[in-house]
Amino acid sequence: METRELRYFVAVAEELHFGRAAQRLGIAQPPLSRAIGQLERRLGVTLLERTSRTVTLTEAGSVLLREGQAALDAVEAAERRTRRAALAATGRPGLVLVTKAGASGDLLPKLLDAYAAEPGAVAVDVLLCGPGEQERLLRDGRADVGLLHRPFDSTAGFDVEELCTEGQVVVLPAGHPLAGRAHLRMADVTALSGLPTPRWPRPDGTYPDGPGPQVRDHAQLLQLIALGRATAVLPESCRTHLRHDLAAVPVLDAPAVTTVIAWPPHSRSRAVAGLVRAATRL
Amino acid sequence: METRELRYFVAVAEELHFGRAAQRLGIAQPPLSRAIGQLERRLGVTLLERTSRTVTLTEAGSVLLREGQAALDAVEAAERRTRRAALAATGRPGLVLVTKAGASGDLLPKLLDAYAAEPGAVAVDVLLCGPGEQERLLRDGRADVGLLHRPFDSTAGFDVEELCTEGQVVVLPAGHPLAGRAHLRMADVTALSGLPTPRWPRPDGTYPDGPGPQVRDHAQLLQLIALGRATAVLPESCRTHLRHDLAAVPVLDAPAVTTVIAWPPHSRSRAVAGLVRAATRL
């Protein structure tokens, strides 16, 4: 199977529409139909059920969608890491660390300091991104190592080392009636009428349906909370850089958040190994 | 990057010889040279340093070799799993479990029984293979789930659940002077002159250099031990099916062996999930 065929199939499987998929791929629709047909014939498998009005995935098709995306990421990662290895041989080696914007509290600066103090440390670029994007960046080679937060982020397919575990707090406007409490329970939080939890964008940029305002980053989130339009349950460490107009109250029965350092398997990079070593020694 | 280019590069990088690589790929040498040249130009990276007498990998080249192999495995896995999903929709769903021949003691039958008793259980094909092959089979989709043994097998890139941990024993001819001891230490074992540890084949079928006989499977190994030509340190559970002419003595300071059940990440298969659940409940 060629990556071109996989790219074509993934596009159609995601769009469930030959015309739009062709447009996205920058080709005409007929060659795309033909390519998918050839792929199905060669695999001996029906991937798509199509009428002239609708296209749906078969069971096998959804398997190929999932596996194909992973395979394409792996190919892209190979290309990117090769390019970076070539750069490293001449110029700055560099290392890209990805983490969620606003998370990790003071762990990140401590980690960077500890690593920088090691002999043979290389420059570390920090890449901040929204929730759910980190796995993608690690998988397709745009990042070398990341700080993920279980159970929110999936660590499937990565090598992982646990760094720390913390409880969660609910963030409220400073004047909120519950802001003075010593602690709360999840039931109290979900019962907060008029303070819905916000909606984060999906990787493709669209927002899930439902109540609650749409937010794109932590600054927006905190702003909305301060305005009394939303609330959120966040890891404890966010308290250190909370605005003065916000209050945080521990939520006893919220799941504990574990910060882990994650990197792609097979990574033989000396630099990644050093960073991980520094992290575990923190 | 197309998988064809990757396959070509991997062949050359493994052979370090354009002629042989071309032969292996079933094409002539000139198109291969051209393809590699185009790949390098498109990546803007020198992958191979070639004189007319010798070909060597650059730093970037060895990165692409490693990452490219992983990517090719992922593509192959996508293809295989799609085919199997199509079969599952019509005929028997089936599940392929891979484990090392001779290992796992009575864990495997217990696991199979426990899973078979679950509602909705599907047929499980058991695939036995030599050491070091299991990871490959799981990675490229020929197997769905495997029993691996840390620290011998690498679990990098898989989701894993620990099943059990056991000590190791040294297997000796029944009449050996040390066979009556209650326990030994690694130092005692390595000091056994005339009883070297055997050499296992590498994935490519060749054997590493060194002393000790070459073995291909457990039967051969046990035969050689019985003949007084070798010895081996194996997990305790091997005692249950040891021949009467062999003795096993615990080795106190040998690393503990952990049997884990491993499966590819992103695996959404109902059957794999059921098997893992059965395994953890054992």
Add this chain to the structure above:
DNA sequence: GGCGTCGATACCTCCCGGGTATCGATCGCG
């Protein structure tokens, strides 16, 4: 029942992957 939408088919063109022949560089050998 006519029109619009959407995927499939027919047919053409041209690029690119693969083949053969050959060159140029390098090493071994007498």
Add this chain to the structure above:
DNA sequence: CGCGATCGATACCCGGGAGGTATCGACGCC
């Protein structure tokens, strides 16, 4: 030091297949 052998690169040709345009056939909708 020169000859031949080896090996990768280059030159050139050919055929298949990827991509384009035009069009068909099926289906839903007003």
